[in-house]
Amino acid sequence: MRSLNATAASLLGLLHDGPLSGWDLVEAAQARIGNYWTLTQSQVYRELSRMTDDGLVALGETGPRERKPYRITDAGRAAFTTWINGDPAREQIRVPLLLTIQFSAHLAPGRLEEILTAERATHAERLEKYRAHAGRLELYGELDGKLDHVRLATLRFGIRHEEAALAWFDELPELFSGTTPPR
Amino acid sequence: MRSLNATAASLLGLLHDGPLSGWDLVEAAQARIGNYWTLTQSQVYRELSRMTDDGLVALGETGPRERKPYRITDAGRAAFTTWINGDPAREQIRVPLLLTIQFSAHLAPGRLEEILTAERATHAERLEKYRAHAGRLELYGELDGKLDHVRLATLRFGIRHEEAALAWFDELPELFSGTTPPR
DNA sequence: TGGTACATGTAACATGTTACATGATTAG
């Protein structure tokens, strides 16, 4: 049996909480793992039919609006458990902005500053979004005593990284000013 | 004319400094942009033959060991300039470890700690590597007065992010301990 | 009754990964 890829495994992970249609899965993935894992609707349907062939999920009765709920099978649960207990794959590192900087000698005058300003703004927005979300989690956690640690942990990862990005943007002018930093 | 992808554009960027063979390009890419952009040897040869067809690079005389130097053409330079002046693409966010955490309820006992320890170590190693590299750059910069700002800037990005990662690893136990952090 | 959100899916293509096959040159 072919081993799972991270995207397929994530869908199985989401299906542990109960049957979901392809559409539901896209929504759930966006909400639960969308901050650090992207998948498209197209991929979801592809993985679902593949996993159906492999017996990892099974199709339920078609509901209203052609809704087709998938549920995880025992084989699916087994495959998922194997996958999750393996070593996580290496992080993907793909930062187009750093390519722009690497080759910034070829930029039109003023263009670098323009790009940096725009990029900094999107990072600042993301940070705000994460902080607001984390704040809501903590608030509800205090109210009902059931803090969603897992969600909070992944959010904190995003927060740390966005803070790092902003700090970097802010030290950039100094780096480019030509003064060798004291050691 | 089809527009460039970031990988092809990077190769053109590297070719601005003079003709390079496919092999050279793999090495150069690894050294210059490998910290935040991955490409395989296979991709390099594919992009080179595509760009040759499109007239963006041209093949020189075969040298020793079947060495085939490619040089950038005027069309290549034009395509590159257009590409680099465009908005950088969105960052890729793919963090398998966060999937592991999201679904950590399904981990075998003790497995989460094991994984976190291993992951933290690889981040710590990367941080050390980046710091050492940045230190060398700064040292040479002081000696000959020509500090490589661009290289240093991209390294600092990596350093900031690895520091963020380590700080996150270190706050994790507290997050999981169940105490709602004070606001 | 008409627009919006729900819902499924395919097609075509781009990009990325892994494995393999082949030969040239150099260093020990």
Next chain:
DNA sequence: CTAATCATGTAACATGTTACATGTACCA
């Protein structure tokens, strides 16, 4: 002379992206 490194390339496949086609149900 032989192992390592240099060097090119193909094949097969996996994954990701974009665009399109189709139809359903709700709600204003």
